[in-house]
Amino acid sequence: MGFWQRARYIDRRIIFLLMLLGVGLPLLTNIGLPVRVTRDVGNVYDYIEGLNPGDVILISYDHDTGTLPEMIPMSDAILRHAFSRNLHLVGMALRAEGTAIGRQNFRRIGAEYGREEGKDFVFLGFRPEITAAILGLGTSIERVFPKDDRDIPISEIELMNTVRNYGDIALVISISDDDTPVYWVNYANARFKAKVVPAVTAVMATTFFPFIDSGQIRGMIAGLKGAAEYEKLIKIPGRAGRGMDAQSIAHMVMIGFIIMGNIAYFMSRKGK
Amino acid sequence: MDIGFIYDYLIASERLGIWIAALLTLAIYSFLYKDNPIYRFAESLLIGISVGFLLVTTFETTLMPKAFEPLAISFTGIFGSGGFGAFGSFLWLLVPVTLGLLMFTRFVPKYAWMSRVALALYIGFGAGASIPANMQSYILNQIDATIRPFLAIDSFAAAVNAAVILVGLISTLSYFYFSKAHTGIFGKAARLGTFYLMIFFGATFGYTVMARISLLIGRLTFLLRDWLGLIS
Amino acid sequence: MLIQFFIPSKLSSSVYNEITNWAQLIYAFALIVGVFGLVKYHLGRVSRKSDGWIYNLVTVVSLFLMAFLGFAFGRKDGGAFMWIFNYFQAPMQASVFSLLAFFVASAAYRGFQARNTEAVLLLLSAVFIMFGIASVGNSIPPFAEIANWILMNPSMTARRGIFIGVGLGTIAVSLRVILGVERTYLGKE
Numbered sequence: 001m002g003f004w005q006r007a008r009y010i011d012r013r014i015i016f017l018l019m020l021l022g023v024g025l026p027l028l029t030n031i032g033l034p035v036r037v038t039r040d041v042g043n044v045y046d047y048i049e050g051l052n053p054g055d056v057i058l059i060s061y062d063h064d065t066g067t068l069p070e071m072i073p074m075s076d077a078i079l080r081h082a083f084s085r086n087l088h089l090v091g092m093a094l095r096a097e098g099t100a101i102g103r104q105n106f107r108r109i110g111a112e113y114g115r116e117e118g119k120d121f122v123f124l125g126f127r128p129e130i131t132a133a134i135l136g137l138g139t140s141i142e143r144v145f146p147k148d149d150r151d152i153p154i155s156e157i158e159l160m161n162t163v164r165n166y167g168d169i170a171l172v173i174s175i176s177d178d179d180t181p182v183y184w185v186n187y188a189n190a191r192f193k194a195k196v197v198p199a200v201t202a203v204m205a206t207t208f209f210p211f212i213d214s215g216q217i218r219g220m221i222a223g224l225k226g227a228a229e230y231e232k233l234i235k236i237p238g239r240a241g242r243g244m245d246a247q248s249i250a251h252m253v254m255i256g257f258i259i260m261g262n263i264a265y266f267m268s269r270k271g272k
Numbered sequence: 273m274d275i276g277f278i279y280d281y282l283i284a285s286e287r288l289g290i291w292i293a294a295l296l297t298l299a300i301y302s303f304l305y306k307d308n309p310i311y312r313f314a315e316s317l318l319i320g321i322s323v324g325f326l327l328v329t330t331f332e333t334t335l336m337p338k339a340f341e342p343l344a345i346s347f348t349g350i351f352g353s354g355g356f357g358a359f360g361s362f363l364w365l366l367v368p369v370t371l372g373l374l375m376f377t378r379f380v381p382k383y384a385w386m387s388r389v390a391l392a393l394y395i396g397f398g399a400g401a402s403i404p405a406n407m408q409s410y411i412l413n414q415i416d417a418t419i420r421p422f423l424a425i426d427s428f429a430a431a432v433n434a435a436v437i438l439v440g441l442i443s444t445l446s447y448f449y450f451s452k453a454h455t456g457i458f459g460k461a462a463r464l465g466t467f468y469l470m471i472f473f474g475a476t477f478g479y480t481v482m483a484r485i486s487l488l489i490g491r492l493t494f495l496l497r498d499w500l501g502l503i504s
Numbered sequence: 505m506l507i508q509f510f511i512p513s514k515l516s517s518s519v520y521n522e523i524t525n526w527a528q529l530i531y532a533f534a535l536i537v538g539v540f541g542l543v544k545y546h547l548g549r550v551s552r553k554s555d556g557w558i559y560n561l562v563t564v565v566s567l568f569l570m571a572f573l574g575f576a577f578g579r580k581d582g583g584a585f586m587w588i589f590n591y592f593q594a595p596m597q598a599s600v601f602s603l604l605a606f607f608v609a610s611a612a613y614r615g616f617q618a619r620n621t622e623a624v625l626l627l628l629s630a631v632f633i634m635f636g637i638a639s640v641g642n643s644i645p646p647f648a649e650i651a652n653w654i655l656m657n658p659s660m661t662a663r664r665g666i667f668i669g670v671g672l673g674t675i676a677v678s679l680r681v682i683l684g685v686e687r688t689y690l691g692k693e
Contacts, residue, residue, distance in 0.1 A: 065594040066601035069490020096329040129531035186405040202483035209660040214417030224486035225638035243489040251639040261613040289591035300599035320563035324570025368526040372533030399678035410671030444665025472662035474629025487602035
């Protein structure tokens with residue numbers, strides 16, 4: 001077997017190790033590569049910036065714990081923006097694990113801004129069936145969530161007295177690692193004209209460009225990069241921005257793998 | 273009676289949690305070297321914990337407030353001041369609960385057919401809800417967005433983009449149309465469709481790489497910062 | 505199967521609300537049924553002492569422990585249930601997903617060869633996105649613009665084609681279900 005032949009079938013653990021170094025080393029240093037804000041993230045920011053104090057944003061945590069490193073920075077940045085603008089927040093989850101994450105996030109960031117649960121924000125809890133839950137919220141939030149996550153009846157929560165359905169909600173943000181925001185678009189937007197924004201893992205990003213093009217969604221925040229852009233917009237550094245050096249360099253390593261893989265492929269074919 | 277204080281003591285020790293999380297992370301990563309008992313232990317533990325979590329969350333946040341508590345309230349109401357009205361709402365609530373409980377007949381082969389009643393209702397609901405939504409969101413809005421740019425062409429670039437999108441849509445749809453053999457002009461359109469699809473898959477792969485690296489960044493940040501304290 | 509006929513027709517809003525409520529409850533019960541099925545499977549393997557049964561036992565024990573903690577002490581922040589969630593479940597789940605970073609790297613090296621036109625398009629598109637979206641390339645205008653053009657034009661329209669295809673397919677299947685032609689979901693021919 002020639003050199004290129006061997007190079008093609010290199011032990012994959014060597015690739016793993018290079019990948020580990022490609023991400024790990026930039027984390028240990030602080031290069032501070034620039035982050036440019038894209039149009040889609042800018043649109044989300046501008047829309048929230050244009051809301052009036054007291055307007056309500058519904059944030060749904062439609063994800064599991066597997067993708068937390070992408071989800072939490074997005075959630076943190078959005079919550080900080082909303083709380084700093086004195087907006088009211090209603091949280092919920094269409095995934096069981098998202099409930100625990102969302103509730104903790106709401107309380108953690110709420111505390112940073114001295115916001116009160118029940119008055120400035122409320123976390124409703126988890127509903128398992130996506131379509132039925134999204135459709136149900138269009139007629140009555142109280143029917144879908146008779147009680148909030150603390151087991152307090154909705155009718156006894158101050159904030160919820162004025163929030164009955166999508167008509168009282170300025171924006172719906174689905175923080176998701178799958179195609180749940182598509183359901184929000186198909187049911188909440190198409191049927192009830194709710195304004196929807198997906199904050200999704202990068203894996204899901206390409207799914208939503210047709211909706212951006214057709215104007216069915218207001219913008220999109222995609223992955224750690226999207227979170228880093230949002231952090232830049234609200235001028236509060238967070239975990240996403242820190243990770244961007246590693247992200248950038250790891251992408252170079254990855255492109256390097258593709259180039260090397262192709263060189264090895266063509267050279268080994270030529271050698272035959 | 274709250275004996276949670278026993279746990280509160282343990283929980284106060286966040287440091288312990290971080291150590292456990294770090295060791296479990298390394299146990300999962302040991303798979304990269306090769307499959308091994310430590311990895312399999314962690315994997316089994318993960319399945320058990322996450323299913324347990326799902327069970328408790330579903331039961332406590334959905335079934336309790338939406339089924340069992342209202343059932344109990346209306347049931348006691350029958351004997352209290354509720355009277356006939358309470359009896360009615362009790363029966364009305366009993367319907368979905370019974371349908372839900374019928375799902376459990378799946379475990380008894382002889383009565384398994386009963387679970388289909390609930391399934392039929394559920395599938396019927398999904399089918400009914402999906403028709404208008406799909407029509408509006410997937411079809412009408414998307415076709416509208418493809419054609420509309422032609423009405424507002426103000427530059428050469430806009431014309432090219434509108435054409436790229438329209439040609440792409442027609443050719444991609446040709447590729448997915450299997451009722452006609454992919455030959456002749458139709459075959460060429462279908463082949464062009466595969467080119468468009470490849471560009472889409474490439475873009476999605478690019479984004480997937482981005483996402484997976486972000487997750488790795490998250491885990492390594494945890495190990496290097498929270499556990500080892502190597503970065504601030 | 506008559507029930508199906510009721511659902512898509514013009515329902516009065518109250519019946520519609522009831523149905524959406526029922527669907528949520530039935531789905532919640534279905535999740536619990538799924539959990540029972542899983543427990544049954546793992547217990548079966550433990551009792552038969554099948555290969556690797558000890559791992560099945562780990563799964564069952566951790567499931568019961570989690571259920572016990574959740575039901576007995578609640579899901580409050582700072583409780584044992586949430587502690588296990590935060591320090592066992594979340595980091596492990598995230599670690600499992602991040603393993604994929606290594607496997608996509610391996611796939612990029614071994615599987616991404618420019619063998620024909622399709623493969624070249626796939627490869628170029630992937631490289632432009634990786635470089636132009638979340639990398640130094642994003643700060644170099646031509647690269648960022650090319651990546652954005654790919655996303656908003658050829659890639660977007662292909663995804664739109666998939667949406668329309670899925671939309672038409674879903675409507676067709678839904679109509680078959682409603683008209684009672686499609687019964688495979690009930691385990692019938």
